Amino acid sequence: MKIAYISSYPPRECGIATFNHNLLRAIGHDKVAISDDSFVVAMNDSEHLHEYEYPKEVKYIIRQENQKDYIRAADYINTSLADACIMEHEFGIYGGESGIYILPLIARLQKPLITIFHTILKDPNYLQLTIIREIAKYSSRVVVMSHRAVGFLTGIYGIPFSKIQLIEHGVPDLEAKVENPVKQSLAFKNKKVLFTFGLISRNKGLETVIQALPKIVAQNPDVMYVILGTTHPGVIKNSGEEYRDSLKKLAKKLNVSDNLTFINKFVSEEELFDYLTAADMYITPYLNEAQITSGTLSYAVGAGAAVISTPYWHAQELLADNRGRLFDFRDADGLANTVNDLFKDTHKLEKLRSNAYEYGLHLRWPSTGQVFIDVLEEAVSKYLSEKEKGGKQIIDPDMMPAFSLAHVQRLTDDTGIVQHAKYGIPNLKEGYCLDDNSRALILAILAYQQNKSKAALELLPIYLSFIQYMQCDDGNFRNFLSFKREYLDEVGSEDSFGRTVWALGYLISNAPNNSYREFAKDLFLKSAPHFSKLTHLRGIANTIIGLEKYLEAHPYDGHIKEQMNLLIVPLKAAYNTNRNKTWHWFEDKMTYDNGILPLALLSHYEVSKDEESLSMALESMQFLSKHTISDGYLNPVGNDGWLFKDTGQMAQYDQQAIETMAMVLMYFKAYEITLDLSYIKQMYLCYQWFLGENSLHLPLYDHETKGCGDGLQPHGVNRNQGAESTLAYWISHLIVLRALESEYEYIQSGELFGISNEENKPLI
Numbered sequence: 001m002k003i004a005y006i007s008s009y010p011p012r013e014c015g016i017a018t019f020n021h022n023l024l025r026a027i028g029h030d031k032v033a034i035s036d037d038s039f040v041v042a043m044n045d046s047e048h049l050h051e052y053e054y055p056k057e058v059k060y061i062i063r064q065e066n067q068k069d070y071i072r073a074a075d076y077i078n079t080s081l082a083d084a085c086i087m088e089h090e091f092g093i094y095g096g097e098s099g100i101y102i103l104p105l106i107a108r109l110q111k112p113l114i115t116i117f118h119t120i121l122k123d124p125n126y127l128q129l130t131i132i133r134e135i136a137k138y139s140s141r142v143v144v145m146s147h148r149a150v151g152f153l154t155g156i157y158g159i160p161f162s163k164i165q166l167i168e169h170g171v172p173d174l175e176a177k178v179e180n181p182v183k184q185s186l187a188f189k190n191k192k193v194l195f196t197f198g199l200i201s202r203n204k205g206l207e208t209v210i211q212a213l214p215k216i217v218a219q220n221p222d223v224m225y226v227i228l229g230t231t232h233p234g235v236i237k238n239s240g241e242e243y244r245d246s247l248k249k250l251a252k253k254l255n256v257s258d259n260l261t262f263i264n265k266f267v268s269e270e271e272l273f274d275y276l277t278a279a280d281m282y283i284t285p286y287l288n289e290a291q292i293t294s295g296t297l298s299y300a301v302g303a304g305a306a307v308i309s310t311p312y313w314h315a316q317e318l319l320a321d322n323r324g325r326l327f328d329f330r331d332a333d334g335l336a337n338t339v340n341d342l343f344k345d346t347h348k349l350e351k352l353r354s355n356a357y358e359y360g361l362h363l364r365w366p367s368t369g370q371v372f373i374d375v376l377e378e379a380v381s382k383y384l385s386e387k388e389k390g391g392k393q394i395i396d397p398d399m400m401p402a403f404s405l406a407h408v409q410r411l412t413d414d415t416g417i418v419q420h421a422k423y424g425i426p427n428l429k430e431g432y433c434l435d436d437n438s439r440a441l442i443l444a445i446l447a448y449q450q451n452k453s454k455a456a457l458e459l460l461p462i463y464l465s466f467i468q469y470m471q472c473d474d475g476n477f478r479n480f481l482s483f484k485r486e487y488l489d490e491v492g493s494e495d496s497f498g499r500t501v502w503a504l505g506y507l508i509s510n511a512p513n514n515s516y517r518e519f520a521k522d523l524f525l526k527s528a529p530h531f532s533k534l535t536h537l538r539g540i541a542n543t544i545i546g547l548e549k550y551l552e553a554h555p556y557d558g559h560i561k562e563q564m565n566l567l568i569v570p571l572k573a574a575y576n577t578n579r580n581k582t583w584h585w586f587e588d589k590m591t592y593d594n595g596i597l598p599l600a601l602l603s604h605y606e607v608s609k610d611e612e613s614l615s616m617a618l619e620s621m622q623f624l625s626k627h628t629i630s631d632g633y634l635n636p637v638g639n640d641g642w643l644f645k646d647t648g649q650m651a652q653y654d655q656q657a658i659e660t661m662a663m664v665l666m667y668f669k670a671y672e673i674t675l676d677l678s679y680i681k682q683m684y685l686c687y688q689w690f691l692g693e694n695s696l697h698l699p700l701y702d703h704e705t706k707g708c709g710d711g712l713q714p715h716g717v718n719r720n721q722g723a724e725s726t727l728a729y730w731i732s733h734l735i736v737l738r739a740l741e742s743e744y745e746y747i748q749s750g751e752l753f754g755i756s757n758e759e760n761k762p763l764i
Contacts, residue, residue, distance in 0.1 A: 001376060003027065003038040004077045004111070007088035011052050012045065013230060013266045015199070015295045016088050016118055022170055022269070023086070023116075024057065026369025033373050037081070041073050043093050045233065065095040067104075074108035084380050085111050086372075089135060090118045091128065092234075097715055098127050103697035106138045108631070112383035114375060115139040120152045120292045127716055130698055132157050137692070140379035143372075145169045145293045148313045152292070158703075165375055169295055170368035171302025171360055172269045176277040183278045187226050187261040192343060195279035195305075197228040197272060198296045201235045202243050205285035205310065208332050210247060213256040215336035220343050228263045228275055276303035280349070281339060284309040287329055291315075302364065304357030306349050308338055323355045401691075403733065405447065405455045407707035407726050408440065412459060415485060416440075416466035420722040424705035427722075431482040434496045436723035437466040438503035443727050445510050446734040457512060464507070464516065467500055468523060475526040494534050495593075498542025501527060505549030517553075524550060531563045537574055537586055538593055540567050541600035548603035561607065568604045568613065571597070575616055583645050584623035590643040590650075594624055594636075595662030602669045614673070621670060624663075625682065633693040634660060634686045652695060655712040657725035660689045664732040668739050680739055687736045690729050701729055 007020035020040070028034050039059040044051055049061050060076050062069040077085060087106065095101035106113055115135050121128055136142050136159045143165045144150055150166055153159040182188055194216075196206065209225055216223050231244055244262065251260045267275070276282060282305040284297055291312035298318065300307050307324035309315040319326060325342070327334040342349045411418045411426050416437045420430040441463040447456035470478045472491070477500050479492025504524040511517035524546075531547075534540045547564045551557060574586045586597050601617035604610060627643060627650060628636050636659040637643050641651030667683035670676070685693070690708060692699040698717050700709040707721030708729035 001033060001038075001083040001380060002035040002081050003376065004080060004082035004085045005038070005040045005088075006073075006085060006105075007040065007043060008045075008093050009040050009042040009054060009058055011054070012042075013199070013233070014093070016090050016093060018269070019118075019170075019295060020086075020088050022172070022365055023369065023372065026170060026365035027372050027376075029366060029369055030373055033377070039080070039082070041077065045093075063095075064093070065101075067095065067101055070095075070101050070105040071108065074105045078108070078110045082111055084140075084376050084383075085109060085113045086376075087113060087115045087135075087139075088118065089115050091131075098125075098131055100127065100131060100696065100698070100716060103131065103134055104695065106135065107693075107697040109138070112140040112379040113138060114141050114143060114372075114379055116143040116145075117149065117153075118145075118293055120144060120149045120157075122152060122156065122290060124156070126702075126719060127698075129157060130717075133159065134692055134697055134699070136163060139163070140383060141165050141375055143167050143375070145298075146314055146317050148317065149292045167368060167371050167375075168363055169293060169298035170365040171298050171363045172273055173364040173366055174270065174273045174303075176304070177274065180274050180278050182271075182274040187224055187263070188278050190222065191224040192220050192222050193279040193281075194223060194225045194339065195228070195275060195282050196226070196284065197267075197275065199232040200227070200229050200244060201232040203287055205287040205330070206247055207250055208285040208287075208310075208330055208335060209283055210250050210254065210256065210260065211332035212336040212339070213251070213259050214254050215333065216339050217256055217259055219340045223259055223339075224261055225259060226261045226263060226275075226279070228265075228267065228272075230264055230266050272299065273303055276300055276305050279305060281306045281308055281342065283307075283335070284312075284315065285335070286310050286312050286315075289313055289329075294318075298363060301356045302360035304353050304360060306342065306352040307356060308335065308342075321355065321359075322351065323359055324352060400733065400736070401701060401703060401706075403447070403451065403453075403730070403737075404706040405453065405459070405730075407702075407705050407721060408443065408459070408723075408730065409455065410705075410707075411723050411726070412440070412462060414462065415481070416462060417723045417727075418483075419724075421707070421720055423719050424702065424707050424721050427720075428483045431480065431488065432466065433481070434467065434470045434477055434479045434492055435499050436727060437463045437470075438496070438500045439727040439731065440723065441467065441503040442506050443731050443734070445507055445512075446731060446738075448512055449510060450734050450737060460512070460516065463503075464519060467504070468519070470500075471523055471526065474530075475528070476530050477527070494536040494539025495542065497527070497530065498534070498539040498546065501531075501543045501546035502549065503546070505546035508554075509549045509552040528560075528563065532566060534567065535570070537571060538596055540571055541596045543567060544571070544600040545596070545603045548607055551607050564604060564607060568601070568608075568610075571600060572612070572616060575620065578645070584619050585645070586620065588645040590624070590627065590637050592637075592639060592656065593658055593662050594628075595659070595664075595666035598624065599662065599666040599669055602666070602673060606669075606673065618670070621666065628663075629682065629685065632685070633695070634663065634689040635695050636660060636663075636689075653712060653714045654718070655689075655694070657690070657700065657708055657711065657728035660686055661728035661732045664735050668735050671739065683739060684736065687732050690732065700725070 005020055005024055008014045008017040010017050010021050040057050041060045042054055042058045044061050044063050047063050060073055062073050091099045145168050150164050153164055154161050231241055251257045282300040289312045291314055294314045297314055301318055309326055310329050311326045325338050327338055416432045417440045418426040419433045419436055420427040444456045444460040447453040477492050477497055478487050478489050479496040480488035482488055504520045507520040508517055544564055544567050547560055550560055578585055578588055598617045598621045601613045605614040636655045638651035638653040638655055640653055643650040663686040664683050667679045671679040690701050694712055700717050708725040709717040710720045710722050710725045711718040
């Protein structure tokens with residue numbers, strides 16, 4: 001096998017770089033199983049590609065904050081002969097907030113991926129939780145280094161136990177030298193040495209050891225506390241050597257300066273092993289428990305050192321069974337007592353060393369490397385097997401979130417559905433709008449049809465009553481209402497008018513009882529005089545869709561048919577005016593809610609069988625798809641710049657949920673008319689935008705609140721979860737379920753028998 005490694009890498013001074021270098025050597029030691037041509041994609045913490053003189057195995061460099069580098073790296077790996085990828089994951093070595101830039105890379109990989117998690121947070125924020133879940137989704141296996149990490153992944157992150165592999169942190173395969181040169185150095189010679197190594201920063205708690213020194217020195221005047229390591233690059237950048245200098249000042253204040261030595265360098269593993277075996281005790285005085293893996297602790301145990309540590313998570317596991325001693329966080333007196341006790345009783349000290357040494361034997365890299373090879377072989381075998389079977393389904397209904405009206409109910413009171421939310425909490429200050437209550441009415445109908453939801457049936461009259469309250473005496477509609485139920489406008493937009501007509505038409509065609517149907521019909525017909533006054537394309541399009549729904553229930557209403565035929569004229573005229581050889585659209589720019597325009601033409605065809613409407617709809621759909629579906633996911637037109645006819649440049653962000661809903665509805669309608677299963681495939685693809693198949697590979701759907709983020713922004717998801725986005729998600733969700741049923745019925749009917757076209761093969 002040829003392996004591609006994604007990680008920081010030496011000579012960059014970074015613990016993960018060292019780990020990956022050791023792993024590459026350990027895995028590569030098996031010349032039969034692993035190719036010498038395995039390579040590294042190195043993470044650079046600098047914009048300069050030549051910042052480090054990397055060894056020959058580094059074939060590609062990613063600049064941490066350069067988003068394009070990640071995409072190019074995915075292409076490089078995919079076109080290489082690599083059989084699998086191993087990725088080291090630590091939030092800080094990847095770009096963007098919490099390292100979000102890594103997601104588009106791994107989502108594009110066409111190789112099985114093994115991810116090694118170096119940090120698993122107990123209390124992650126939403127973005128950190130999402131990133132770990134997404135990485136796990138794209139990984140064949142995820143590797144952690146402690147039992148507690150396994151529990152965190154399953155209990156907090158919801159990752160299946162079957163996907164997790166526990167492999168403890170590897171350690172160097174070295175033995176103590178008979179003549180150790182470090183023992184003859186000035187800091188060690190004729191000294192009782194306490195030792196700490198690693199990158200220096202405040203969270204390491206080194207001041208606790210210095211505070212313990214006076215009490216230790218009182219009984220052991222020949223003690224020397226040696227701190228080996230450079231200051232963390234991030235600390236240097238922000239505050240220089242301030243922390244190191246403060247430690248020196250503290251030692252001077254406590255009169256133990258002569259008992260403290262700093263060795264300010266980054267050493268090789270062989271040198272480090274010499275230091276560890278030369279020291280009497282190794283100390284990790286970290287300040288809190290949230291350390292799931294510590295490479296320095298593993299190295300110390302592997303070297304057979306007598307380890308004293310604060311009880312952070314990894315230390316609790318690794319130092320169990322008398323392999324080390326624990327003292328409380330910031331407890332200088334407790335540390336001093338432990339050190340003095342061990343210096344006094346050399347039998348206890350030697351027992352700690354021998355226990356650590358014996359345990360460390362099974363952590364050595366040759367043994368650890370073989371476990372990784374086994375995991376790799378299993379992942380590659382499974383990947384090839386799935387590939388032979390035709391790969392994964394486009395969408396698995398069983399993997400879709402369970403339907404829930406929880407957030408919709410949270411946003412709804414006895415007036416209607418509140419327009420906005422701050423995160424998942426209703427923002428009552430923003431009041432209500434007709435647009436959202438009309439969408440909510442459609443959702444309630446769909447939910448009741450799908451599963452006879454009692455909750456949906458109880459919500460339905462609230463939204464219908466809101467629409468009635470917002471209708472003016474002349475039949476038009478207002479749009480905005482304050483939380484105090486005060487009108488905020490005299491007349492709403494044509495968009496909100498059209499969406500309301502759509503909702504009313506949908507209810508007339510799909511009402512759960514006659515009372516609701518008759519009530520909706522009264523409101524619908526009262527608004528009819530305003531149909532002919534519409535001038536804005538999306539208001540016209542939404543209205544046409546509503547008229548088609550009305551005509552499903554009243555197919556012989558000639559007046560409404562006539563209104564629909566009149567409304568289609570300006571939509572066609574706009575298309576013919578703006579269309580040319582390269583631009584097949586209704587305006588000179590592509591803006592928002594784009595799928596509604598072809599959907600209106602399809603709705604007109606459904607009633608009129610007008611071939612021109614169908615032709616325009618399919619052509620404009622193809623044009624829309626060409627510009628917004630690429631790399632296997634939906635990439636809607638961003639509202640920060642749109643897409644203009646004359647420039648051809650499309651804004652990528654912000655991407656809105658209603659755009660995706662319109663695409664889902666458009667493709668499903670195209671499928672209903674043509675029975676072309678390729679439209680079902682595209683509909684599925686668009687729906688998956690909500691679940692993370694998007695340009696950032698982040699889900700907008702929130703499994704905790706059952707709401708949907710308010711959009712996709714350049715650096716993540718808008719965490720506010722207002723009505724518009726949440727309704728757009730759940731309407732899309734229910735349409736997908738309906739499409740799956742429709743497709744299944746179509747296949748079962750026998751009409752597909754004999755079809756061998758790859759585009760029309762069954763998807764479920």
